[in-house]
Amino acid sequence: MSVTSMVPESRFGFKAALLCTALSLAAAPAWAQDAPAAVASDATASANNNDADIVVTALKRATNIQETPLSISAVSAKTLNNMGISDSQQLARSTPSLVFRENGNGPGTRVIIRNIQSAGEPMVGVYYDETPLIGSVSVSSDAGGSSPEIRLFDVERVEVLRGPQGTLYGSGSMAGTLRMIFNKPQMDTFEGMAAGQLSSTSHGGFGWETQGMINAPIIPGILAARAVGFYRDRDGYLDNSRLGLKNFNDTTSKGGRLMLRFTPNQDVTFDALAVVQDTDTFHSNWFFPSYDAGGKPYDASYESLQPQKDNLHLYSGTLNWDFGGVTVTGVVSYSKRDIIYNYDTSQYFRNAAAGATVNSAGCKAYFNTGGGACSTGQLADYKLFALSQAPSTAYSPQQTKNFTQEIRVSSNGSGPLDWTVGFYRADRDSSIVSDVNAVDPATGLMITPLTTVPVTVGNVTRAPNVFFRRAIEDELKQIAFFGEATYAVSDRLNITGGARYFNYKKTVIGSVSVPNVIIGNGIQPPTTAKAKESGWVFKFNADYDITDDVMVYAQASQGFRPGGVNQVIGLPDTLGPYTSDSLWNYELGFKTAWLDRALIINFDIFQVDWKDIQSAAQTTTAQSNGSTFSFITNAGNVRIRGIELESTLRPIDGLTLQASGSYIEAKLTEDQRPVGGVTITGAGLKGDLVPNTPKVTFQGSAQYNFPVSDGIDMMMRADTSYIGSSWNLYRRTNAFQQKLPGYATVGLRTGFEASDGDWGVYLFANNLFNKVGLSTKGNGALFGGSTFVRTVSIAPRVIGLDFRKKF
Secondary structure (H helix, E strand, O other): OEOOOOOOOOOOHHHHHHHHHHHHHHOOOOOOOOOOOOOOOOHHHHOOOOHHHOEEOOOOOOEEHHHOOOOEEEEEHHHHHHHOOOEHHHHHHOOOOEEEEEOOOOOOEEEEEOOEOOOOOOOEEEEEOOEEOOOOOOOOOOHHHOEOOOEOOOEEEEEEEEOOOHHHHOHHHOOEEEEEEEOOOOOOOOEEEEEEEEEEEOOOOEEEEEEEEEEEEEEOOOEEEEEEEEEEEEOOOOEEOOOOEOOOOOEEEEEEEEEEEEEEEOOEEEEEEEEEEEEEEOOOOOEOHHHOOOOOOOEOOOOOOOOEEEEEEEEEEEEEEEOOOEEEEEEEEEEEEEEEEEEEOHHHHHHHHHOOOOOOHHHHHHHOOOOOOOOHHHHHHHHHHHHOOOOEEEEEEEEEEEEEEEEEEEEOOOOOEEEEEEEEEEEEEEEEEEEEEEEOOOOOOEOOOOOOOOEEEOOEEEOOOEEEEEEEEEEEEEEEEEEEEEEEOOOOEEEEEEEEEEEEEEEEEEEEEEOEOOOOEOOEEEEEEEEEEEEEEEEEEEEEEEEOOEEEEEEEEEEEEOOEEOOOOOOOHHHOEEOOEEEEEEEEEEEEEEOOOOEEEEEEEEEEEEEOOEEEEEOOHHHOOOOOOEEEEEOOOEEEEEEEEEEEEOOOOOEEEEEEEEEEEEEEOOOOOOEOOEOOOOOOOOOOEOOOOOOEEEEEEEEEEEEEEOOEEEEEEEEEEEEOOEEOOOOOOOOOOOEEOOEEEEEEEEEEEEOOOOEEEEEEEEOOOOOOOEEEEEEEHHHOEEEEEEEEEOOOOEEEEEEEEEO
């Protein structure tokens, strides 16, 4: 199917106001001095202490962040160290509109920008330098829910691009893009750094980590290498009284990266990258707040343990060749991610036994009664059959491989026209096994070796430790052609236009080899389903320098993400495919500097019109033979309006005050209607807020650096952040809807450091007041109904010591 999305014709008043305001400002007389000179093309110039002077490459060319006409935040290596940020999830402490939500069921998180979030393919592109990182599609086609956590050590900067970046970054950047740019090998310098941390977690125990970097020229000026390694042992804080375990959600992670840079001459640079990262968690972070009888909020007394594993391998090569007037860039990458996740299904089978009647669909299917009611004896046997499958765990090993290629040609001359054109290709292959397996009630561990040989217990026949098994193969192939150009109409006015043509094909093969009548699946031979789509996305931008220190820009940009085919075996045919969803973003922004750049204030207002959103839904039992199926469908439209603000003030030497925040409201503009004749359980109605979208976020900090002796400085810093309340589902009348209360956290950090940055020692406290900030809530039939709530929270208070030394 070929589609091309257009600007909606109705409700144009807000958009027109943005564009007219921008045009009127652009037409105003220029009363300031000439525009400053262009920034240096080498992005490594960003390694300084002032984030307002960072050079970014968000537009595929180097620009000063204050001269980049889009809503973007950049965090320098110095700021990351000042805040004690060590992984990608902690970036939300310093960036407006950026939220990370841990799903609890498996490794990774959902990255959210501007409250644009729903199930399905990723909506925020996460990049490791030039390489897109991938989530697993899992059994629910929700690749966006498992973005990997990235260690931020030896980082040059992090860029957060808000709003759709569809022309330059493609389908994964419908809501924005998160780019982590790491330090490259230095060609003539031997250097290194060692760092470590000791910490203590409230409700838990001790943790530690160590990391190091070494840079070595191999052929000075021509070939150099840079290696990074880390190991982290983080103690848990959840307890399981049923199994007699304390602090059992501990996590260990280890890995490293190796980078090579080859510069045979001044025009050619080739960078090679290899990354390995391993994370093992003994138990997921789900716990039961409703079990808090003794005042302890971290009870996770499941019947089965829920260990998680996440192994990432990434390899890439990037070539930049300056031909004089144009630069050719080629990027090729391969990544492989292996995930294992578990979640407790014991309550599901206990509920099936407790709720069984002679008319139970599961009982009738088990005894093949031809639709007639079960006898009393059959019902008793069916209940025994259900209870024989508790305790149990849903066990899902998954592997995702992704191969990408990109080639682009960019201008690098001094004329009024800057342009970039390119080609992109990606092939993603995922293999998923989804089991329900028996668990040893004494240890909570899955019984191994796994076997599907049937055994009979009384009148009940079942596999001894594999109760259900299905397998899924998921393939997504994409190609795209893109281009973007900026024309300098004058020294102060620039006009930008961009377009991207996309084409994707998705194929899903699913089978069930071990059926289970309670789950609702019989044996299914391999079945293939396919979907494909193509279309265009566009971008228009105008920016005007009112003065040398005040810029205004207006932008209309489009984003999209691929559709696909649901992987649910037994789902009605009408619900198999779903199409891409798309949005238009209309934005007016200002970037300003005052008091000789001692005060920076940037803000923007925007509206997003999101069409045919991909939504998670469920069938009702009456519509699917007594079972409920989770699936993804296109249902409803959403309007999002918001404002974002970032500010930095340096009133005196050594003192830096920062504040940022956002107010964003995301609502359905129409009811989510039944799809394919099947009612959507929990469908939203016009005016409902999009789930898991806080209206208000805020971040603030104060830092003071001052000398205490010759060559030694002291730093003191306080950070606070606030995430507003939200709801986990659309309808307030939905029995399973749960509120996620708003919460604020405070962090303190102080220490001594060398004036030249050679070493540093710091004491810190994160989540100082030990807030139980809930990021996810879930309940429903699988978990025992609306009174059986499980949740994931931020980590409790952590107090520790950081240290680092360069050599």
